[in-house]
Every structure is written in C-alpha cells, then in structure tokens.
Amino acid sequence: MRHFSLAAFCLLLLAAPFVNAQEANEDARPAQISIPVVTDDAGQDEKVMTDDAGTIDTGDNAWILVASALVLFMTAPGLAMFYGGLVRRKNILGVLMQCIFLMGLMSIVWCLWGYSICFGGGGDGSLVGNFDFLLLENVQLGWNDGPNFTGAVVPMEGSIPRLTHMLFQGMFFIITPALICGAFAERMKFSTMAVFMVLWGTLVYCPLCHMFWDGGLLASWGAQDFAGGAVVHISSGCAALICALMIGNRLGHGSDPMPPHNLTYTAIGTAMLWFGWFGFNAGSALSANGLAASAFAATHLSAAAGTLTWPCIEWYKDGKPTVLGACSGAIAGLACITPAAGFISPMSGVLVGILAATCCYFACTSLKSRLGYDDSLDVFGIHGIGGILGMLLTGIFASRAVQDLNDGSPVGLVEGGGYDLLGIQLMAVLFTILLTVAFTFILLWILERTMGLRVSQDEEMEGLDLSLHGEEGYINLP
Amino acid sequence: MRHFSLAAFCLLLLAAPFVNAQEANEDARPAQISIPVVTDDAGQDEKVMTDDAGTIDTGDNAWILVASALVLFMTAPGLAMFYGGLVRRKNILGVLMQCIFLMGLMSIVWCLWGYSICFGGGGDGSLVGNFDFLLLENVQLGWNDGPNFTGAVVPMEGSIPRLTHMLFQGMFFIITPALICGAFAERMKFSTMAVFMVLWGTLVYCPLCHMFWDGGLLASWGAQDFAGGAVVHISSGCAALICALMIGNRLGHGSDPMPPHNLTYTAIGTAMLWFGWFGFNAGSALSANGLAASAFAATHLSAAAGTLTWPCIEWYKDGKPTVLGACSGAIAGLACITPAAGFISPMSGVLVGILAATCCYFACTSLKSRLGYDDSLDVFGIHGIGGILGMLLTGIFASRAVQDLNDGSPVGLVEGGGYDLLGIQLMAVLFTILLTVAFTFILLWILERTMGLRVSQDEEMEGLDLSLHGEEGYINLP
Amino acid sequence: MRHFSLAAFCLLLLAAPFVNAQEANEDARPAQISIPVVTDDAGQDEKVMTDDAGTIDTGDNAWILVASALVLFMTAPGLAMFYGGLVRRKNILGVLMQCIFLMGLMSIVWCLWGYSICFGGGGDGSLVGNFDFLLLENVQLGWNDGPNFTGAVVPMEGSIPRLTHMLFQGMFFIITPALICGAFAERMKFSTMAVFMVLWGTLVYCPLCHMFWDGGLLASWGAQDFAGGAVVHISSGCAALICALMIGNRLGHGSDPMPPHNLTYTAIGTAMLWFGWFGFNAGSALSANGLAASAFAATHLSAAAGTLTWPCIEWYKDGKPTVLGACSGAIAGLACITPAAGFISPMSGVLVGILAATCCYFACTSLKSRLGYDDSLDVFGIHGIGGILGMLLTGIFASRAVQDLNDGSPVGLVEGGGYDLLGIQLMAVLFTILLTVAFTFILLWILERTMGLRVSQDEEMEGLDLSLHGEEGYINLP
Amino acid sequence: MKKVEAIIRHFKLEDVKNALAEEGIQGMTAVEVRGFGRQKGHSETYRGTEYAVDFVPKVKLEVVCGDDVLQKVVDTILHTAQTGQIGDGKIFVSDLANAIRIRTGEMGNDAL
Amino acid sequence: MKKVEAIIRHFKLEDVKNALAEEGIQGMTAVEVRGFGRQKGHSETYRGTEYAVDFVPKVKLEVVCGDDVLQKVVDTILHTAQTGQIGDGKIFVSDLANAIRIRTGEMGNDAL
Amino acid sequence: MKKVEAIIRHFKLEDVKNALAEEGIQGMTAVEVRGFGRQKGHSETYRGTEYAVDFVPKVKLEVVCGDDVLQKVVDTILHTAQTGQIGDGKIFVSDLANAIRIRTGEMGNDAL
C-alpha cells in the first residue's frame, strides 16, 4: 500500500512507450532525412537494403559494442559484488537489488528521454540537449521513403552507428546512480531510491553530461572530462555525500562493528570493475584507435599504481597491507584517471594513481572519521575525491602527444602549457560540485517530506534483504 | 561399474578423432578447393603464405570472436551461477558440473559432427545438413597444392572465417543443453544426463538449427529466428518440461522448503548472462554492423524492461519486489527478445520485455503450481514461454528499417505488413514444439528403460555433490 | 618494522617515475623520429593532429585491446577465484591479495623496465632486449617537432599501436608470477613474495620472453611458442616446483585434511580462465585474422577435451567424476594448447587436450604423492607438465595450413615435416627449464637468507588472512 | 524442568519441529553441528589426495520443557526422526535448574 | 558452578558481552543458532512458491560461572538483552559438575 | 552418564577426535563456536575503521559418556588439546539424565 506511489510510477513509466513507440516509428521517417550523417543516402538506386558497410568502421563499432558490454558489466556483477561484499550479510540482497533494478530503470529512462537530454545537441554553451532523440527517434535504424533513396538508414555518430553511441553512453547512466547507492547502503527505502534516481539522473546527470560532452556550457569553456571524472565520479561522489548527510548514519554506526561480510566478493568485484573500466575509459575514445590504446594504458597503470600505494601506506602506518586497501587503491586510481585517461600519457597515469590512492586514503580514514558522517561505502571518499583530483591533474599532465587540444602548442602545466587548462578544470569542478550538491539536496529534501528516505528502525535492524525484499542471501539449510 | 556404460561411451567419443583427425587433414586438401569462398585462390604466385587480409573483415571477426567468448561465458560462469544459486547447498556442485562438463562434451560433439549436421548445407527445405564439415573438414584452415595456387586457404562464411562461425554457433550448442539442466536439477543421474545431451543435441538441436539457420525447411517457409528463440529457447524450454514430467518431482517437492541456497550467485549469474547475451544476440548479426548495434540495443532494453516489470508485479501483488523477481524478469526479457532482436526496433524491445516478464511471471507462479510439475528452475516457464512469445512478437513488431525482409514493403503486423509473418512464426513455433516434445520424449523413454534417469533416493537425499561427485561445495573447516 | 624493507622498496619503485617521467617525455621527441613505423610522418602539412586511421587496423586493435582485458581478467577474478577456492578458508584473502597486488606491482615493473627488456629488440640471438622502451619511451604516443612533420606520432607494432602490444604482453607479465603463487600458498611471507616476483619477473620472465618472442636466442634456433607454453607455463610451473621444495610443506601437510574451502569458486574461476584464455591464445595472433580464429578454436577444443578426459579417468579409476577433475582437466588442456594454438589445427587440439589431461592427471596424483613435495595447488603438475607437453606436441602436430613455417613444406612430425621442429622444441624446453630452475633457486636461496620465505608457525596456523592482512574473508555476523 | 538435546538428521528438522509444535511445544532452538559416530562419514578425493570426512552434518535441536511433557517430547522426536538407519542420532536429556524469559523476566515453566 | 545459556537477539551480542565483561566475567562462548518460538519467522516467496521460515536467527551465549555470581550474570543478561518485544529469548540455567582449563589443568572456579 | 563439553582450538579437532576414538569413544558432536576469554581476539581495520573482534573461533566438542570413562575422556582431551598457550579452552562436565539412540530407542549407556 505505502509503496504504491512508486509501483504506480513504474508501471506508468513502462506503459509510456506502449503509447508512443509506434508514433516514434511513424515520425521517424521524415525526420530521418534531416540527420546529417545517414549512410549512403544518395547515389543509390531505390529499394536498396540497409547497406552501411561504407561508413561504419566495423573495428570501431566492434570495440564500442564490447565497451558498452564492459561498462554494463561494471555495474553488475562488478559494483554489485564490490559493494555487496562491504555490507553486512543481512543487506547483501538490498545492494544487489539496487544495482540490478537500476540496470532496468535507468536504461528505460535513457531510451525514453535521457539520451535526448544528454546528447540531443542544443548548440554551443547550452545547458541541456533538445528533444530530437526522444524515444530513440533518429537513433534507431530508420526507413527512408524519400525521392532519392528508399531503404533503411543508419543514423551515425562518427564512424559508429548512433545506436552504439546511445548504448555506450547509456551504460554510464546506469553506473553513476548505482555508485551513489554506496552512501545510503543498508538503510534506504527502495521506493524512494528508485524515484530519486530517476529524478537525479534527469536533473543532475543529464545536464552535466550534455554540458561536458555534447558541446554544452562546460565544453564551451574548454573543460575536459575524458570519460566521466566530473560527469560520473564527482557527481556521484558529491551526491553520495549529501545523501549520507541527509539520511543520517546507520543505527549503531560508530558503536557496533560493521565489517564487510564478504571481502572475497569485494576483491572479485574490484577485479571486475578494473576489467570493465577498460571499456569505460578506452571506449570513450569512441574508436579503436591509438587514443583508445593510450587511454587503456593510462587507466591500467593508474589502477596498478593505486593498488600498490594504498596498501603500502597501510603497511607503513598500521603494519599490515590489507586486501580492502588494495581494492580501494585500485578503484581510487581508476576513478581518478577517468577524466584524464585520454589526455595524459600512460606514464603520467602512474603518478595519477599514486596521488589518487594517497588522497583517497586520507579522505576515507582521517577526514571521514573526523567529520563523522556515514558515507557507508566511501563513495565520496573515493569517487568524489578521486574525480576532483583527476579533473585537476588533467590540467597538469595533459599532453598534446595524446590529444592535441591546442593546435600543436603544449597543453598541460607540466609540458609547459601554463595554468589555463588547470584553471578551467578547477572552474568546471566547482560548477559540477555546486550543481550536484544543490539539486541533490533539493531532491532529497522533497523526497524526505513526501515518501521518506529511510526504512523503519525495525526494518533496518532486520536487514533490508528480509524487510524490503522478503528473501535471504545465503540459506545454508540442507 | 554401473556408470561404466557412459565412461566407455565418453572414452570412445574422445578416441574418435584420434583415429580420424589425420585422415581429415589429408582429405581436406583436395576438398578444400571446392569451397566457394577461399581467400585469394587466384591471381597470386605459387607458394604464397596465408594472406587473408583481403577478405576477412577484422572488425567483424573481432566482434564475432568476442561474441563467441561471451556466449561461452553465459554457460559458465553465467548460467552455472544463476542455476547454482537456486538449488540447495548440497547440489551446487551437481549444477556446476553439468555446466562445465557440457562445455567439454558438447564442444567435442560439435566439432565431430554437430556443426556439419547444422550448417553443412543441404539445399532448400532440407531437414539436416550434409556431412561436408564432419571433423571440421573444410572449416579449419586448409592447405592447397593445386595448380593455380599453393598455400593456406581460409574457408570463409561471409566476412569472417568459417572457423569463427563454427565457434560462435558451437557456443549455442553448449548453452542449449545446459539450459535444460534446470528442469531436472537435484535428481538427475549424471551419466544419463551426458548421454541424453549428446543424443538430444544431435537429434533435436541440430535439425532445428539447420532448418532455421542453414536454409532448411523452416527457413524456406520464411520463418525468422534471429538468435535462437526457437532453436535455443523453445527447444530447451519444451525439452525441460518433458524432462520434468518424466523424471518426476524432487523428493519432498511441495512439502519441504527448497529455497535458493545462494541468491547472490543467482543475481551475479543474471548479470553475467545479461552481459553474455549481447554476444548471443548482437553477435548473431555475424558482423559488427548497424544490425548488430540494433540487436544489442533491443536486447538491452528488453532485459531492462523485464527487470522492472517482474518485481513491479510482485510489488503490486505481494507487497515486496524481490531480487529473484528482478533476475527472472531480466532473463525472461532476454529469452523473449532473442528471436526478435535483429528484426524489431529497440523501442519495441521495451514492449517485448514487459510482455515477456508478465507472461513468464504467470507461467512460473500460477501455471506451474496449478499443474504441479517440478520444473525445478523454471526452464519452461521462462525460456519456453519466453521463446514462444518472442517468436510471435517478431511477427508483430518486425520492422523493415531493421531488416528489410520484404523488399521494401512493411514486414510485421504493427507496421502494416499484415498477418503473414505472424502466421509463419506461429507454424514454426508449433513445429519446433512438436519436434522437440516428440524426440525428447522418445529419448527419455528409452534412457529410462536402459540407464535410468534418476539417482537413488539415498543419493538424492545426501545431495548430488557428495553422492555423484564425492565433493562438497563449501567446506568451512579451518 | 620488519616489513619495512619491502615497504621502502615499493615506495621507491613508485617514486621512480616521478623523477623520470618528465624526462621521458622530453627525451621522447628526438628518439621518436627514429621509430620505423610512425604514422604518416611524411607527406602531410605541418601541425597535423594525430591521424592514425591510415595505418591502425581498428579491427585488429579492437581485438587486441579486448584480448588484453581478457588476459587481465584471467589473473583476477579468474585465477584468484580458481586458486582462492582451493585453499582453506583462513587463507582465501592471502590468495586474493597476491593476485591483486601483483596486478599492481608487475604492471608498474612492466612499464618501467619490463617491456623494454622483453621487447626492446637486440638483434638475432640476443638474450635480453635493449633499453629503448624504458619508461615506455617510444611506446606511448609521442610528439614530433621535426622538419617534415609536426604532430603526434603513434609508434606501431604491425597493424596495432605499440601501446596495445605493450598492454597485451604486460598482462602476461602479471599472470605468470600469479600462477607461481599456487605453489607456496598458505605459508609464504607477503613481503618476500613481492620482492621475489619483481626479481623473478625481471631475471627469468623477461629474458625468456625476449628469447622466444623478440627475435632472441630461442627464436633464432627456430623454437616456437605461440602464446606462452614455455614463457608462461613451463617457467611458472618449474619455478613453482622449486618454490614448493625450498619453502617446504605446509604445517600438517599429509596429516591434516586440507580440502578446498570453496569449490564453487574454483569452478567459476575455471570458467573465467577459459573465457580469458581466448584472449591469451587467440590474441597472440596479434590480429583478428584467420590465425586468431584457428587459435581460438584449437584452444576451445583442447579445453573441452581436457574437461572430459580428466573426470572420465577419475570415473574409471575411483568411480566418481569430480568437479575439481573437470576444472583441472580444462586448465590442463588450456595450458597445454597454449604454445601450440597457432601452429596446429583445431582438430589436433582435441588430441592435445586428451593427452594434457591424462599426463597432468598422473603428475598431480601419482607423481606428486610419490615425491612428497607440497606444490599446494599443483602449479607444476598442471602448468609445468602441460607446458612441456604442449611445446613438444607443437613439434608433432604443427601444420603448414595454420602457419606456414617452412615455405610451403610440411612442418610438424605428423604431416611429414620430420623430427626437426620436435628436436628444436625439446631443446627449447630444456633450456627454459634449466634457466628457470637455476635463477629461481638462486633468488630463493638469497631471499631465504635475507628476508625469509615463510611466515611464522603461529601466523601460518592463524591463517594468512588475519596474520598478514588483518582481515577475514567471510564475516557472517549480522 | 528438563533440557532435551536431540541430534538428528538435517532433513528431519522440519518434520520434528512440526510434530513438536503439534504436541504443544512452543519453542525450541536448532544448531548446525557435525557428528562423529557409527555412521561413517565419506571420503572425498581432491586431485588424488583422499580426505576422510569423519564428521557428518547433523542438526542439534534443543527443547526445554517441563518434566510433565518430557516423555511426550522424547517420544515425538523418537518417532519423527527415526529412519531406522545408522546415524539417526541421539536424544540427551538433562536437568535444568531454571529458565527465564528475557522479555518478561518470567521464570520456570512460565518462561517456556 | 552453573552454566547459563542465553538465547538472545543477534544485535544484542556485543552489548551483552560488554556488560558481562564489565561485571568481571572473563569468558563466554557464543554459537549461531536458529530459534523457533512465539516470535514468528517470516515467509519468503521465490517465484510464487511461498516458503515459511519458522526459525529465526539467534545467538546462544554460554557462560559458565560460579554459584555466587550466577544472579549477577542472569540479571546482567536480562537487562542488556531485553527489548520488550516478543523474541527476546530465554536464559537457561543448569548445574555443572566441573570445569577444567585445558591449558593448565586447573579445575572448578579456578578454571573460569 | 556425563556430558563433556570441550571448547578447543580448531586445529586440534582432528587430533582430539582421533585420540578419543582410540580410547574407544564411539560418538561425539562438534559445533563451531566463538569464544571470548583471556585469549584476546584481534582487531581488523577496514578503511581506517578499527573493529575489534573479541570473539575467536573455537570448536565445541560434546561427548556423552558413561561415568566410568569420564576420567579417560577428560584426560585425553586435556592432553591432546593442550598447547600451553592462552586460549587452549575449557572442559565442562555436567550430569546427564538420560541418553536415547533414536534408531533403536535404546537408553542409557547402551545408547552411546
């Protein structure tokens, strides 16, 4: 009964395309013609079957399709296991459910309106995209009955079908909200979580994504975010902090022990995230070119450096290197290299990883315990801090050898490009933080007063697995 | 002693190529010349090394190789974890063993005769392929000593080596039997299982595969099955139903609680299946083209819609959305979109997912409990029903924009193509069900009277892990 | 305190690039010009942005990037789960930590000097590579300010960027040491392990790698190792044997039961290794061509045959086929086909798999128990024996249809190429074993006298998870 | 008051619990245990190394009851848990000095 | 000497342990158990098949103590483990014939 | 009849079981427990948050035996389980009113 609001909402959401999909198909025909990059829309006889071999680079398309799969793999099983292992046994399914349900929910939002708001275009300096791609119009394959050409058309984005681009970017739209879940793990109401994520995705993620990656405001400033340091990590990290502050600490936080219930899952999840991150970062080259290889290498080396650094700090300070430390270091390195991967050289990635692990280590240990908030799985400490650091380091290490942003002049601070880029990056970071914090706060404020953010004390005590989902993670009966 | 029949059988099977492989190599040479698509078999000097760069599209080949790996990944760890989590702890290894052993067994069958029976050609309307590809003759790389050309030849299948095609399709030959295992989980004799699968694969899967995908009978009717809605899901689903009926219910079914012993595995397995399914469906385009992207998108959106729909139904009916519901919905959506993925537009995939989850939900809950059979892991309820539905929905949603089946005229019911395709699809579904049910019944009937289908009561009670394999899944001793 | 030596060492290691990286960037410019394969370094106007589309084959690059990711996936989660499941519960994190930490450590060593020593060139018959690629100089994208061309240059290796090659090969540099960890599982000091691996990688792996794969000594003999039968498997297997002998048996070995604590992990890990091995072997074609497809198929069929053979032997001998047997057989088949994958036809792969599983079965059961050493997870029995067998079988089954090594004349023994190749392979195997055994022994001898190889008895009894890392794998408190 | 500890087969737990509940027993506690006894364990073989598992998984059910119902409890368990095969388990009965319900502080038979 | 067995809620274990330790109790042993009682379990539904879990997870804490401190131990547990809701658990007290410290062979109260 | 409950170190279980079996003890039951005592637990640190684990894993071995063999059982356990280090555990002995073999219904010493 009391969850009915969301149930209704979800059904509504699901029903929407039922009404519109066919329209979309109808509408698509005339509109398709105006797509600038259609394949072979001239110089062919009428009634030609889809022949896109001329323009699609199959290598690029293969790579981005694989990268899309890899990014989905990051959310589940990757993040699901990483986070799942860190909570207490009674909440493991709560975490898994958030990840898997978000895979469904955000994908539907993405195809309905998300992609359009992000990548619909909108001109230089715009804040959101326009509605050209609503319901995947002009994205899915279309049919052209025009005078010059009759046949199927494949809307393109560079050398790959726009559908591939939509898929790849759509996977980012899943993992970003999923990352936030770490902040309110073990106590968030499921219905509120779902509604919050739909709104947050629409109001925070989409504009940021557009502003950085679709020629929007921040892009027009010259801000650079290769694969989502700001769009994904700062946004989710800051949102997580606000979530943690507004939903409050877990019952027993600070007094009861809440050790990870299954560090093997966390370690396995880390490795899966690392694996998937290659798709995330190297896929962001949108081509299987040298840039992709460079981003791949930078990503790998930063992760590697992080994996070494964090446990070495622990070793030095506490006498023992921990598995969770190695995992945290890897993720910190990966989050931090994300904005930089396609701008800096792989060897600089090693430095990025070292700095990332060091800063995140202190954020997760000293800072958090001093401030006392319960960002349960350290989303802010790792993704927030890592993302901010990475955006700034991009300004420092960016090299024209990797991407020639300045017509042949040096780019980053280190290679002699001056403070320009660093300054812009700083502004972009501040902008991202502000926007995220403001919207997240408002959304949660409203949701707290309407649906409520938190499960009841009894439910929290019983564990979300039983109280929210009526299931248990492990049942060892014979 | 009493398992000796299979042991012998297996060893025999393994010994076969020992005898024949070299013959194959010998024979291959003259035969190879007759392969229509050899690479550069003219216009080159003698003694040229393999040079296939001219004809192989590396992008396509890369994509299908990756897709092959992904489809294998579906069987294990994907399906192995998905199914493994659903059984009781004492049978977890039984499930894993079935999956892994089948990976071995079916692959060997495939290279010996399976691929040839499926894809050997045989002309319009044929029921099985011929024996041109036995022992991978004319599939593996060959050596040509002919008058015009001396050197290695790469048999091709479109823009990819036939070997790649063989690999990709071979992975389907593994997962289809593995899917059936869900029906008789926790009680099937291992030796009988192995023999049954070899026979079933040969007598049911191969003909169906040929008839749909190698220009056989059903293809000549015009029936469409993009990636295996009938060949894989209806066939395994219906076989599963017959298995469940003939082997009988588990001891204690209906009285003893038999909850999933590890839903975390099931959830992780689901995510892995989703990931692998991209290879399954988008790989079925056999190219990294726009069709692959479209099939990928349709697959993803259908899975997403299923993931939302099933738990929302539970939420509405029982008050709690469950993780198993989300997982089941995802799999239902994926199974259902399989035949349709390359014919319908991605937005229609959303509808397919919603319908799939809804129908499968009722099949797994109301229908099964009413009829009382023990299809233990709901293979029929999800794959059977999902596959049937998907085949029919293909007739409804198929769009010429995705595949222009009708020379530019509308294809599916919705876009105005009339009932033609839908009718054919219905016929093909009925044909598939009939053939599967008949052969599965006959095979099991014979096996029941010879080897026996079921382990003894004691063995079932002790659990298959110990009784069949002499091992335990989890040993928590220090 | 007593681990300080390594801590210091690691930090030093990490600090190194801090000092040198910029130099590298500076130095790179003039050096880059001398790279033979730079992209479009002539015939273009000045100030051209990186344009590598002309030379990079995106299909090949996509495939090798994916393959790199797959090989990393082998180490963790693949090997980590495979090995992790086999130890006792109290040591699971010890295993995971070794894998994950090595992912970090070896990657850093690789980019600093490893790649250069392996692939720096050095002329026919050389023992190690030269230092051209130290700190990824001439590997990462460079900037050229020369007279003919100003812009970014992408150093190439065939049709892929050298960075891609570096990444792919770097993943081998991770998994080889990780494989060794199985020998001294549950008792090795973590600090010593780290130092040993850095030295072993540099002194054993790198020279072997260079001698086989970069035109070094063994290559000049004509020895063939497609994907690492000697470089990876013999080297790790033999090193493992020496480790097991020198570190001594686990406390209670032979008396206390030490069954695998989680065979489900082992089974899942096996499937993941199988999946990743496609990247390992088929990726070693360094192109998405017909050879890649052939290697992929041979790999798959050998794994399949091994998966069948091992449990069938058990079935025959002990009455029950086991899951661990199927997994071991798969890995044996995979290890054994590794050197042969790109030289023999897929059908021969079936035979390789059968022989591999048979030999490794007897090595792991009869041989080991007779000799009494505690190679805890059978690294020698599976990888060592498998690798040796595979190298020899390459000489027997190699076929000119797959790789025309002899200008059109038959290659392997079976197709009539005589004993030449077999002889060379045998010599190469002996050389590999000798070199590995000698260096491994010396390294361990020194380390035993300086850092100590083994944890204290108390630490071993308590389990490495708590004693070395201060964590527990599974905490089932509420 | 008596404490009845019954070591039984796993798959009998539900039956025994239901039978006891029908007899009016309102509470009981179950623990996973491993038993060594006449019922031999099994041996597992991992890559040729045999490993004898002498302990077999059992469930121990603890029921605290008044002296009056002791016989009923023991009989019920005896009947429901019996299969007649070696390894059916044991019932151990011991005296209990006191029982207290934590929620209310009630003592003795009232606490059950 | 007495043996006190307290079946309590999971999340009370730390509190009870700390409270006992403060009272000078130097040792105790905890076991994971599953309890059946007035506190109803829950029902889980897996693909429409409902499955009633009558046993709820509890912890059994065993404390062996001298007769003199028995009351203190019982009271401490009673206070700390109480929430007032059904399912708080029970305390069972029984006599113990002897206690021996394995390390030293000490017996009786000295062994605790 | 007596019930001997021995809380011992994990890795001593096999030794103790074998030693007891050699002494003619035909049955026993083991449970995983967590013990709190003089032997300090350890502290684990997860991302800087220290978490003290006061309970250490132990095994509780329950042996029911006739009064005549009690001493032998206790001595055997004492000798086999001893390492001399803090944390070796305890042996608790209590009286048992009755023992019944479920399979046959035999009572008392015959049931063991």
Ligand SMILES: Nc1ncnc2c1ncn2[C@@H]1O[C@H](COP(=O)(O)OP(=O)(O)O)[C@@H](O)[C@H]1O
């Ligand atoms: N002396 C004993 N003390 C404690 N537990 C015992 C004793 N003897 C048997 N048990 C328990 O009873 C179980 C069944 O005993 P067993 O001898 O195997 O069969 P049965 O009771 O049918 O003769 C054992 O697994 C063990 O847990």
Ligand SMILES: Nc1ncnc2c1ncn2[C@@H]1O[C@H](COP(=O)(O)OP(=O)(O)O)[C@@H](O)[C@H]1O
């Ligand atoms: N007669 C009994 N014998 C053994 N354990 C009991 C008995 N009655 C209750 N218990 C244990 O006490 C726990 C709490 O009992 P319950 O009846 O649910 O609540 P309350 O004690 O508050 O009335 C049960 O879960 C069970 O473990």
Ligand SMILES: Nc1ncnc2c1ncn2[C@@H]1O[C@H](COP(=O)(O)OP(=O)(O)O)[C@@H](O)[C@H]1O
């Ligand atoms: N009073 C007690 N009641 C129940 N169990 C106890 C008691 N004291 C100790 N134990 C158990 O005995 C174990 C060993 O006790 P400990 O004090 O650590 O060492 P030692 O027996 O060598 O002095 C503890 O872990 C605990 O399980």
